Amino acid sequence: MEKPAIKDKLHIFFVLLLFASGLVLNSFLYYAKLRFGWGEMLNELINISVLSLILYSSFKTSRFEDISITQKLRLSLLLVILIYVVGYACVATVQPEFITPRYAGGFVMKPNSWAAVMVANIIGMVALACLCVCLAILRSLIFYRRKKNTPTNFYIFVFFGALTMLSAAMAGRPLKYDLASNHVMTSILLVVTTVFMTINVFRVGWITVLNRRQKFLTFLGGILFTMVGAGLLAAEVGSGVTFADMVNSYSLMAGSFLFLMTIFIFLYSLITTINALLHLPTAAIYDKKVREINSFYNLSRTINSLFDFDKIVTTVTELVCDATNANACWLEMANVKNPTARYQFDFVALKTREGFTVHFLELSSKKYLHKDKASAMIPSNDQDFLSYLAQPVESILQDKKPVLVNQVKRDKRTKDLKRSPIESLIAVPIISYDEVIGIIYAVKSVQFGFDQDDAAIISAFANQTSMAIENTRLLKESLEKERLAQELRIAHEVQMRLIPQEIPRIHNSSKTVMLDIGATTLPASEVGGDYYDFVMLPDMRTGIVVADVSGKGTSAAFYMAEIKGIIQSLAGHYPSPKELLIAVNDVLYCSMDRKSFITLIYADFNVHTGELHFARAGHCPLLHVNSNEHHFLQPSGIGLGLDNGRIFNETIEDVKVKVRHDDIFVLYSDGLIEARNIHGEEFGEERLCQSVERAREHPAELIKESIVNDVRMFVGQAKAHDDLTCVVLKVHNMNKENEPKTPASTLIQKSLKV
Numbered sequence: 001m002e003k004p005a006i007k008d009k010l011h012i013f014f015v016l017l018l019f020a021s022g023l024v025l026n027s028f029l030y031y032a033k034l035r036f037g038w039g040e041m042l043n044e045l046i047n048i049s050v051l052s053l054i055l056y057s058s059f060k061t062s063r064f065e066d067i068s069i070t071q072k073l074r075l076s077l078l079l080v081i082l083i084y085v086v087g088y089a090c091v092a093t094v095q096p097e098f099i100t101p102r103y104a105g106g107f108v109m110k111p112n113s114w115a116a117v118m119v120a121n122i123i124g125m126v127a128l129a130c131l132c133v134c135l136a137i138l139r140s141l142i143f144y145r146r147k148k149n150t151p152t153n154f155y156i157f158v159f160f161g162a163l164t165m166l167s168a169a170m171a172g173r174p175l176k177y178d179l180a181s182n183h184v185m186t187s188i189l190l191v192v193t194t195v196f197m198t199i200n201v202f203r204v205g206w207i208t209v210l211n212r213r214q215k216f217l218t219f220l221g222g223i224l225f226t227m228v229g230a231g232l233l234a235a236e237v238g239s240g241v242t243f244a245d246m247v248n249s250y251s252l253m254a255g256s257f258l259f260l261m262t263i264f265i266f267l268y269s270l271i272t273t274i275n276a277l278l279h280l281p282t283a284a285i286y287d288k289k290v291r292e293i294n295s296f297y298n299l300s301r302t303i304n305s306l307f308d309f310d311k312i313v314t315t316v317t318e319l320v321c322d323a324t325n326a327n328a329c330w331l332e333m334a335n336v337k338n339p340t341a342r343y344q345f346d347f348v349a350l351k352t353r354e355g356f357t358v359h360f361l362e363l364s365s366k367k368y369l370h371k372d373k374a375s376a377m378i379p380s381n382d383q384d385f386l387s388y389l390a391q392p393v394e395s396i397l398q399d400k401k402p403v404l405v406n407q408v409k410r411d412k413r414t415k416d417l418k419r420s421p422i423e424s425l426i427a428v429p430i431i432s433y434d435e436v437i438g439i440i441y442a443v444k445s446v447q448f449g450f451d452q453d454d455a456a457i458i459s460a461f462a463n464q465t466s467m468a469i470e471n472t473r474l475l476k477e478s479l480e481k482e483r484l485a486q487e488l489r490i491a492h493e494v495q496m497r498l499i500p501q502e503i504p505r506i507h508n509s510s511k512t513v514m515l516d517i518g519a520t521t522l523p524a525s526e527v528g529g530d531y532y533d534f535v536m537l538p539d540m541r542t543g544i545v546v547a548d549v550s551g552k553g554t555s556a557a558f559y560m561a562e563i564k565g566i567i568q569s570l571a572g573h574y575p576s577p578k579e580l581l582i583a584v585n586d587v588l589y590c591s592m593d594r595k596s597f598i599t600l601i602y603a604d605f606n607v608h609t610g611e612l613h614f615a616r617a618g619h620c621p622l623l624h625v626n627s628n629e630h631h632f633l634q635p636s637g638i639g640l641g642l643d644n645g646r647i648f649n650e651t652i653e654d655v656k657v658k659v660r661h662d663d664i665f666v667l668y669s670d671g672l673i674e675a676r677n678i679h680g681e682e683f684g685e686e687r688l689c690q691s692v693e694r695a696r697e698h699p700a701e702l703i704k705e706s707i708v709n710d711v712r713m714f715v716g717q718a719k720a721h722d723d724l725t726c727v728v729l730k731v732h733n734m735n736k737e738n739e740p741k742t743p744a745s746t747l748i749q750k751s752l753k754v
Contacts, residue, residue: 015053019125022046026117026250044169047128047251054129058136065140069206070214073221076137079130080228080265083243084235086126090119091237098241098249110249123243124250127232131261138268142203150203157196164189165256174248175256193260201267204275212284215276222273229265232258309472313349316440316465320351323461324426324454326442327356330364333430333438340397342390345439356445358420360388388416389441392427397436402428402455406448424449428458432466440465488525491557495523495531498557498564503701504534506542506607512733514607515542518704521725522671529556530669530723533564535571540607543571546667546727547600548619550639555596563588563598563640577602577615578654585617585640585648592641599639601667603729605659610734612665615654618642620673623666623688624657625696630689633657664692664703665729671722675711678718683711692728700730 025043058064064072090096096116111117135158142154164186168175171183179187210218233244244262248255313331321329329352332345339345347364391413392403406424408414414425422443430438440462444450499521506515521530529551535543545567549556566584574580581602588598601622603614614622618639621632637652666688675683687710695706707726 015050015129018046018050018053019121022050022121022125022251026121027114044251044253047124047253048166050125051128051132051253051257054132055135058132059139061136064137069141069144069210070217072137072141073218073225076134076265077221077225077228079134079137080225080232083123083127083130083232084228087123087237087243087246090122094119096120098245116249120246120250123237124247124254127243127247127258128254131257134265135261138264141206142200144203144206153196153199157193157200160189160193160196161260164193164260165253168256169252172252174244174252175259194263197260197264197267201264201271204268204272207272207275207279210276210279212280215279219273219276219280222269222276225269226266226273229262229269232262232265309469310348312465312468312472314351316461316468317349317351320440320442320458320461321353323457324442324450325444326353326449327421327445328352328358328361329440329442330361331438331440334436338435342393345393348438356421358422358443360420389414389427390416392425393439396427396429396439400429400431400434400436402426402459404450404452404455406450408443408447421445423447426450426454426458428455428462430462430466430469432470437466437469438462487554491554492523494561495557498531498533498560500532500534504536504542506605508540508607508733514732514734515605516700516730516732517544517727518700518702518730519727520704520708521723522708522720523723524671524720529560530671530725531560531564532667532725532727533567535568537572537604542605542607543567544603544605544667544727544729545600546619546669546725547598548669548671548723548725549598550596555593559592559596559598562591563600567602576654577604577613578652581615581617581637581640581652582645582649585643586645588641589644597639597641599670603665603667605729610659612657612659612729613654614657615652617648617652620668620670623664623668623685623692625664625666625689625692626660627662630692632685659731659734661731661734662696663731663734664696664700665731666692666707667727667729669723669725671720671724672707672711672726674722675715675724676718676721677715683714687714700728703730704728 022043025046067075094115096119097112098116099110099112111120139154143150164175167183167186167189171186173181173183173186175186175190176182177190182190207215207218231243234242236242237246244255244258247258313333317329317331320326328350330350331348333348334344335346336344350361350364352358352361392405395401395403395413403413404426405411405414408417408420408422408425414422417425423446424444426442428440429436430440440458442450442454442458500519503517503519505517508514517534519532521532523530529549531545531547531549533545535545537543547560547563549559549563563584566587567580570583570587571580574583581600584600592598597618599617599619601614601616601619603612603622605612614633614635615637616622616635617637619637621634624631624633633655635653635655638648640648642648668688673683673685673688688707691707691710692703695703698706704726707728708724711724
């Protein structure tokens with residue numbers, strides 16, 4: 001920013017320096033009484049330099065591009081008026097005298113006093129500066145929405161204008177539209193300059209973008225500008241001397257520039273005045289279209305940045321009111337998915353012009369848009385506004401098209417508005433997925449206030465509103481899904497922490513491994529309802545838990561956390577699984593939702609006695625695999641949380657099984673045996689037994705992997721519909737004396753022979 005400022009200051013300095021030099025030179029020529037010769041040629045060179053420097057500075061600056069069209073017009077008019085003000089002020093102050101010597105083809109005023117020399121120099125310099133700036137301003141107007149040849153035509157005009165001025169100065173004759181007084185070359189150049197000047201004066205396309213008020217002011221200003229511009233050649237400053245005479249006495253180059261610019265300003269202002277007058281009849285329509293476009297643009301820009309329903313409906317109502325120049329606008333939204341009647345709409349937004357009051361709108365606004373204590377005193381909804389406009393609403397719901405009423409008092413559809421100041425009304429539906437979700441209303445206090453163009457623009461607003469509301473709904477759904485996903489991630493983390501991070505290895509007192517364990521859980525979704533755990537108990541006992549919480553998601557994860565804490569706290573206080581589960585049920589029943597329950601199997605493995613003591617609360621049976629048989633052990637019991645105690649206590653039973661070396665026990669959830677393939681077949685208990693049989697010689701971890709892999713192979717591409725949990729226990733190093741005397745089959749409720 002500093003360099004342009006310094007450059008501008010240098011230009012001003014050199015212009016003032018050249019002006020001072022010209023004043024000194026003209027003063028010398030006056031006192032020396034010299035005619036023609038080197039002195040006048042040097043004066044013309046000084047003025048050519050001044051003219052070139054001012055034009056260069058004016059054309060290079062971007063200041064004229066940054067101001068509005070009306071500001072450019074005002075500035076041009078003020079610059080021309082400034083020439084008048086300076087001229088009349090100088091003449092009134094000094095009262096210069098001029099004489100009219102005759103020479104070579106015309107009359108050129110000559111100063112008869114040094115005061116006249118000074119006044120001619122001041123007026124000439126001010127005229128040069130002001131007209132140069134005027135030319136730069138007119139250039140920016142001519143270049144508005146320029147075409148390909150526009151700059152070329154303008155600069156050709158400037159070029160031939162410069163040649164014409166130079167020719168007139170060299171011929172020593174003032175420039176005129178008089179072939180007899182001009183040199184032949186000057187006349188030819190003047191004709192060419194006039195042709196290109198005429199081409200440029202018709203570049204007034206900027207008038208179309210002015211509003212009605214601006215066009216009217218431009219018309220009045222154009223008349224004044226035309227008169228003022230023409231006066232620069234003919235207006236007398238005093239004693240029969242005109243501005244043109246004074247400037248020509250200062251410099252023929254400056255006088256020629258004054259002549260050409262005066263003609264150019266006169267023609268341009270005349271064409272501008274005529275065009276402004278021609279555009280005035282259509283200015284109101286143009287202004288309306290501009291308002292509509294601006295409102296639509298503002299709506300699009302605002303809606304794209306808004307995802308708040310209240311702000312959207314308020315913005316739409318205000319913009320519709322501005323675009324249609326309505327006295328009032330309001331918006332109603334359907335309170336059901338597919339409205340069929342007037343009462344199924346809610347009043348959500350209102351915009352009214354100052355001084356326009358409609359009783360039912362005011363009441364509705366206070367009652368529904370301003371929830372204050374006074375609203376309790378307002379009549380009910382049916383008496384406020386829903387009893388009005390029933391027929392237009394019915395028509396909209398049936399046809400899904402705008403309703404336009406330009407004579408409200410005479411139209412049967414709006415007979416309920418006869419006592420209101422409303423004279424014309426338009427109602428446009430807001431449609432989403434072929435359903436009316438709202439209605440935009442606009443009213444005016446004059447008849448025939450709306451036309452089909454208004455219906456079209458409000459329909460465009462309605463479409464944008466529909467999309468904005470839909471985007472808002474989708475955003476809310478997206479945020480809700482994101483929130484739920486975040487909850488599921490948290491619940492998944494909770495669930496993973498509930499599951500043991502390490503599988504215990506059960507030893508006897510001599511550190512010999514007695515029980516090998518393999519366990520896994522595979523949730524069908526991000527958060528499952530299955531759970532397993534291990535509890536280290538006194539007297540070399542180990543508790544094994546597998547549970548299945550009804551439902552999925554965060555609630556299931558929290559129930560899992562609750563039951564884990566309960567079992568970990570109570571397991572050491574109850575000697576049998578039955579007593580433990582009764583105690584657990586008593587605690588859970590008070591805290592669980594009645595729609596939820598938990599199935600659970602709990603086994604207590606005792607290293608000393610070589611027994612597996614277990615009970616089940618509505619859970620899948622325990623699979624026991626010995627040397628040559630598979631047994632599904634299924635003692636009775638109902639789920640936790642289903643009963644407050646009596647039925648649960650009477651139903652549940654526990655079972656003890658004497659274990660032997662290489663016995664295998666499988667605790668699992670129903671998601672394992674009920675896993676389905678693409679044909680709807682279940683994995684089933686038989687395939688489970690076959691999976692265990694194929695891997696029975698391997699450690700518990702590999703047996704568990706064999707079962708899971710077989711399930712996956714069976715399911716294939718089918719989607720998992722339930723969680724899968726599998727805990728495999730394999731007994732090692734059990735003494736023969738601890739083997740049971742009674743076969744395990746006596747405890748079996750259902751079994752499968754291998």
